Amino acid sequence: MKIIHVDMDQFFAAVEQRDNPELKGKPIAVGHDAERGVVSTASYEARRFGVHSAQSIQLAKRLCPQLIIVEPHFQRYKEVSAQLHEIFHDYTDLIEPISLDEAFLDVTENKRGIELGVDIAREIKQRIRSTTGLTASAGVSYCKFLAKIASDWRKPDGLTVIHPDRALDFIAQLKVEKIWGVGHKTAEKMHRMGVFTGSDLRNTSLTRLTQEFGKMGQVFYNFARGIDDRPVVSEWERKSVSCEQTFETDINENAAVTIQLYHTVLELVRRIEKNDFEGRTLTLKVKFLDFKQITRSITVDHLLRTKDDILPLAKQLMQQVEFHSHPIRLLGLGVSNPGSHPLGGEKASRQQPQWVELELDFAPWPDE
Numbered sequence: 459m460k461i462i463h464v465d466m467d468q469f470f471a472a473v474e475q476r477d478n479p480e481l482k483g484k485p486i487a488v489g490h491d492a493e494r495g496v497v498s499t500a501s502y503e504a505r506r507f508g509v510h511s512a513q514s515i516q517l518a519k520r521l522c523p524q525l526i527i528v529e530p531h532f533q534r535y536k537e538v539s540a541q542l543h544e545i546f547h548d549y550t551d552l553i554e555p556i557s558l559d560e561a562f563l564d565v566t567e568n569k570r571g572i573e574l575g576v577d578i579a580r581e582i583k584q585r586i587r588s589t590t591g592l593t594a595s596a597g598v599s600y601c602k603f604l605a606k607i608a609s610d611w612r613k614p615d616g617l618t619v620i621h622p623d624r625a626l627d628f629i630a631q632l633k634v635e636k637i638w639g640v641g642h643k644t645a646e647k648m649h650r651m652g653v654f655t656g657s658d659l660r661n662t663s664l665t666r667l668t669q670e671f672g673k674m675g676q677v678f679y680n681f682a683r684g685i686d687d688r689p690v691v692s693e694w695e696r697k698s699v700s701c702e703q704t705f706e707t708d709i710n711e712n713a714a715v716t717i718q719l720y721h722t723v724l725e726l727v728r729r730i731e732k733n734d735f736e737g738r739t740l741t742l743k744v745k746f747l748d749f750k751q752i753t754r755s756i757t758v759d760h761l762l763r764t765k766d767d768i769l770p771l772a773k774q775l776m777q778q779v780e781f782h783s784h785p786i787r788l789l790g791l792g793v794s795n796p797g798s799h800p801l802g803g804e805k806a807s808r809q810q811p812q813w814v815e816l817e818l819d820f821a822p823w824p825d826e
Contacts, residue, residue, distance in 0.1 A: 460575035461690065462563040463597045463605035464546070464582060467614035469559035470499035472592050473538055474528045484526055485509070487518050491527040494704045494787070498530055502614065535559075538590055545585050549578055554690045560609075562602055564690035576619050583617065599625070601686035603638055610636075625684040629656035637681055639674060647671075656682055699735045700743075701725045702790025708747050710785040718789055719776055723769045726791045736761040736796060740768060742775040743790035751788075754778050762793050 466472065470488040475481045485504035487497045495515035507522035519525050539558040546553050549572075552564035565578050572578050579596040586594045597608025599620040608618040620628050634653055635645045647670065653659050660682040667675030680686065703722060709715055730736065740762055741755040754775040762768050772791060 459564065459600045460566045460578075461599055461602055461605040462565055462575055462579045462582070463602070463609040464542070464561055464563065464579070464586075465595050465597075465609040465613075466542070466559035466586075467593045467595055468499055468501055469538075469592075470530060470535060471501040471504075471528075473535055474531070475501065476591050477534070481526065481528070485522050485524060486526040486528050487515065488528050488530050489515050490529065491515055493706055495527075496704070538592070541590055542586060542594075545582060545589065549582065552690045552692050554692060562605065562690045576617070579617055583615075601684070602688050602690065603681050603686035604628075604684065606638055607632070607636060622684075629682060629684055630660065632656040634659060637678070639677060639681075644671070644674075696733060696735055697796065698737065698792050698794035699726065699729045699733050700741075700790060700792030701729055702743060702788055704745075704788045705786070708785035708787050710781050710783075715776065715781060715786065715789075716773075719772055719791075720769065722789055722791050723765055723772050726768060726793065727763075727765050730763060730793060735793065736763050737793040738762060739793065739795035740771045740775065741792045741794065742772060742779070743788070743792070744779050744781070744786055745788035746781075747785045747787055749787070750784075752779070757795060768793070 471486055474486060474488060475484075481501075483503060484501070485507065486501045487504055487509055488499045489495050489497045493516065497509060497511055497513045497515060497518050499511055500509040500513075500518070504518070504522055504525055507525075509518040509522050509525060515527060519527075535558050542559075543553065543555070543561070546561060546563055549568045549570055550563050550565050554562040556562065563578075563582075565572075565575055568578060570578070572581075575598040579598050583594050583596055586592060593615040595609050595613045595616040597605045597611065597618050597620070599605045599608055600622050604620045604625060608620045609616070611618040633655060634640050634648050637656065637659070640648065648654070648659070651662070651666075651670065653662055659678060662679075662682075664675065664679045667679050669675070671678060701722060703718070703725075705718070709718060738759070738761060739755055739757040741753055743751065743753050745751045756771055756775060758771070760767070762771070768791070
C-alpha cells in the first residue's frame with residue numbers, strides 16, 4: 459500500500475493572508491472576536507506566542523496583544539478545497555477527505571503510473587502551490603496511521619516518508635501524544651501507567667490496554683506495532699447531523715433555556731433538510747460554566763425530520779439536565795442512527811425509547 463496524507467498549512471489563516479497582503483507576516487487568528495469566541499486557526503506568526511486552534515479568543519489576545527482577529531470566510535475555504543480535490547483526482551479516485559484542508563490518498567495504483575509515493579506527494583505539493591499560492595505538508599507510508607503522523611512531522615511545507623523497514627523504530631521514539639486517538643485525558647492516563655512513548659506502549663500488554671481503554675486499547679496495541687488495516691474510503695455515508703451554539707452569557711433560567719433550545723431545534727431541522735438526512739436518535743449536548751460536558755440521548759421507532767418530531771424529545775432530554783445551579787455555556791443537538799426502515803414491525807411499535815447517558819471528554823476538530 460502507498461498512502462499519502464495531505465494537510466494544508468495553517469489553512470484558514472493562509473487563505474486570509476493570501477487574499478489580504480496586509481496580513482502577511484503578521485500574527486492573525488481566524489475566529490469570531492467575541493467574549494466566547496474560539497480560535498479556528500492561528501498563523502505561524504501567532505503560534506510563536508502560544509496561540510493555537512480551539513483556544514479562546516480572549517486568551518489568545520492576552521498571549522499576543524498585537525494579534526489580528528479575522529472573521530472566517532468559509533465559502534472561500536470551500537472553493538480552495540475544491541481546487542485541491544481536482545488536483546488529487548488527477549492521480550487517484552481513492553480519496554478520503556478528513557476536513558476541508560486534509561485528505562488521505564491511496565496511490566498504490568495511480569493514474570499517472572508513478573512508481574514512488576514520495577514522487578506523487580512532491581508533485582501534488584508543487585501543484586497546490588502553483589494553483590492556490592498555498593503550501594501543504596504531506597506524509598507517505600504504507601498505512602493511514604503513519605501517513606498522518608508523517609504529514610505533521612516537518613510542518614510547514616514538509617514532506618516525510620516512513621518506510622516499512624523503519625516504521626517500528628519511528629514509532630518507538632514517538633511521544634504518545636503524537637499517536638492518533640490519544641487526546642489530553644488519554645495521554646494523562648497513559649502517563650500514570652508509565653507509558654510516555656511508542657516503545658512504552660508496545661511494552662504494555664493488550665489485556666492492560668483493553669482494561670484501561672476498552673476497544674481503543676486494541677487500536678493502541680496495533681498502532682504501537684505499526685498495524686493499521688483501515689482502507690482509504692472514497693465513498694462516505696453521513697452518520698449524523700448536528701449543530702451547537704456557545705452563548706455570550708451563560709444561561710440558567712427556564713425561559714432562556716427554552717428559547718435557545720427552540721432555536722437550536724430549528725437550526726437542526728434546517729441542516730437535516732439541507733443534507734437530506736434522517737435518523738432515529740436525538741442527542742442533546744450541554745457544556746456548563748465549569749466546562750464539564752454531558753450528553754443525553756433518546757432513540758425512538760420513527761424517523762426524526764421535522765420540528766414537531768424533534769422539539770418534544772429535545773424538551774424531554776433537557777428535563778434530565780440540572781442547569782439552574784449549573785449555568786449552561788454551550789447547547790447542541792444532533793440526529794444520528796440513519797436508516798430508511800423503522801426499528802422493525804410490531805416489535806418496534808412496542809419498544810420504549812432507549813435512554814443513554816454519557817459524559818465525554820470533548821475535543822474540537824479544528825481545520826488542522
